[in-house]
Amino acid sequence: MARGDLELSDTQIIERTLDGEPEAFSLLVRRWERQIYCLTLRMLGRDEEAKDATQETFLSAYRNLSKFRGEAKFSSWIYRIALNVCNTKLRSRPKGTISLDEQREATGFELAADLEDLSEGIQQEQVAGHVRRALSGLPSEMRQVIIMKEYDGLKFSEIAGILGIPISTVKTRMYTGLIELRKRLEHLREIV
Amino acid sequence: MSNTKKNCDMHEALVSYIYNEATPEEGRSVEAHLTECASCKNELSAFQHVRGLLQQWQIDEMPVVRVVTEPRRSALSLLKELFTLTPIWVKALGAVTMTMLVLAVMGTEVSIGSGGFSARVDLLDRGRGTQPAVAQVDTNAPGPSNPASLDQIRALVNSMILDSERQQRDDIKIQLVGLESQLSSMRSAELGKLAQRIQEHQARLKTIERDIDRREGLDLTDILFSEVTNKPAPAGIGGQGGSE
Numbered sequence: 001m002a003r004g005d006l007e008l009s010d011t012q013i014i015e016r017t018l019d020g021e022p023e024a025f026s027l028l029v030r031r032w033e034r035q036i037y038c039l040t041l042r043m044l045g046r047d048e049e050a051k052d053a054t055q056e057t058f059l060s061a062y063r064n065l066s067k068f069r070g071e072a073k074f075s076s077w078i079y080r081i082a083l084n085v086c087n088t089k090l091r092s093r094p095k096g097t098i099s100l101d102e103q104r105e106a107t108g109f110e111l112a113a114d115l116e117d118l119s120e121g122i123q124q125e126q127v128a129g130h131v132r133r134a135l136s137g138l139p140s141e142m143r144q145v146i147i148m149k150e151y152d153g154l155k156f157s158e159i160a161g162i163l164g165i166p167i168s169t170v171k172t173r174m175y176t177g178l179i180e181l182r183k184r185l186e187h188l189r190e191i192v
Numbered sequence: 193m194s195n196t197k198k199n200c201d202m203h204e205a206l207v208s209y210i211y212n213e214a215t216p217e218e219g220r221s222v223e224a225h226l227t228e229c230a231s232c233k234n235e236l237s238a239f240q241h242v243r244g245l246l247q248q249w250q251i252d253e254m255p256v257v258r259v260v261t262e263p264r265r266s267a268l269s270l271l272k273e274l275f276t277l278t279p280i281w282v283k284a285l286g287a288v289t290m291t292m293l294v295l296a297v298m299g300t301e302v303s304i305g306s307g308g309f310s311a312r313v314d315l316l317d318r319g320r321g322t323q324p325a326v327a328q329v330d331t332n333a334p335g336p337s338n339p340a341s342l343d344q345i346r347a348l349v350n351s352m353i354l355d356s357e358r359q360q361r362d363d364i365k366i367q368l369v370g371l372e373s374q375l376s377s378m379r380s381a382e383l384g385k386l387a388q389r390i391q392e393h394q395a396r397l398k399t400i401e402r403d404i405d406r407r408e409g410l411d412l413t414d415i416l417f418s419e420v421t422n423k424p425a426p427a428g429i430g431g432q433g434g435s436e
Contacts, residue, residue: 174207
């Protein structure tokens with residue numbers, strides 16, 4: 001990879017890919033894989049499934065690259081693909097199935113109830129576990145809004161653009177999601 | 193007087209305010225509301241706490257994403273590839289089918305019988321009835337001109353396939369002969385270069401050998417010379433010893 005390649009915009013990389021330079025797409029993968037993996041992991045809550053979803057997202061983006069018109073940002077486009085992949089995976093989950101992590105938490109490695117006695121690192125890990133479970137319990141449409149706002153720092157207008165819904169709907173989902181999380185994380189009131 | 197939660201219609205404004213996306217006017221309105229609404233104030237505080245907890249879930253590990261990208265190919269290149277991979281007999285059959293299709297479109301009638309082979313082309317002149325429009329070939333006069341049976345058509349197609357295969361084999365043979373001659377000329381050229389390089393190396397080797405011999409010869413002379421000059425001469429040989 002040439003040094004100048006790193007300075008190319010997403011649109012330029014897409015043009016190069018479409019002009020018969022498929023390896024240029026790997027620049028986009030490298031540029032966005034972390035955000036997409038974090039998004040899918042937080043949406044799905046399961047590591048293996050998130051890795052698969054990340055792969056599927058980029059594969060789908062590559063296959064449909066010619067459909068990318070450049071009207072929206074590439075990041076918005078790929079976020080939309082990733083969320084679609086996640087929602088498909090969530091819908092196809094058989095009812096009542098739980099992941100290995102969830103099983104581990106349910107049998108013997110449950111999250112500590114009293115977090116104050118734990119060291120800082122372990123406490124953060126434990127809180128993260130509680131947060132992951134609380135987020136997993138939210139309806140998908142609330143979860144995706146909260147994730148994009150809290151972890152990706154997107155503006156409400158950007159989230160509305162990605163989801164194709166009005167900004168007011170995004171804010172309502174955010175508000176309802178925060179209310180839900182507040183209830184679910186009530187037991188951690190003294191932490192942080 | 194503090195508002196009850198039911199009366200508050202500040203959800204969207206509150207969310208905008210928390211995330212610093214409120215307009216200045218909206219911000220002032222929220223701040224004014226918070227001074228008199230304990231419920232919203234508590235909610236704001238609770239939301240800030242939830243946000244702090246959410247930030248505790250950070251992801252450190254990164255997966256390795258490998259997207260196998262294939263070059264985007266045009267329809268023409270795909271067709272070319274398909275044609276290259278297709279066996280010869282399929283190509284021949286395809287050619288025969290296409291020919292028959294074209295002939296059918298042209299309104300050609302072909303008949304093979306004991307009376308010989310006859311063909312009639314009725315291109316864009318279908319209303320003329322039974323009269324041949326363009327050409328009629330009758331290779332053998334006696335006997336009626338019967339339509340070709342299925343077996344005869346099959347035999348014809350088979351013979352065409354065989355011809356095509358023969359033609360392909362011949363082409364391949366010609367290509368192979370050409371390649372062989374190319375290879376042979378390349379090999380002889382390479383051998384010539386190799387022989388030349390060997391000769392050069394041999395010449396250099398000889399030069400080096402000569403150089404080594406020359407140096408060794410000098411050393412030996414030096415050694416011998418020094419031995420002769422340092423060694424005391426035996427008595428009776430030379431005038432110096434005798435004079436002492």
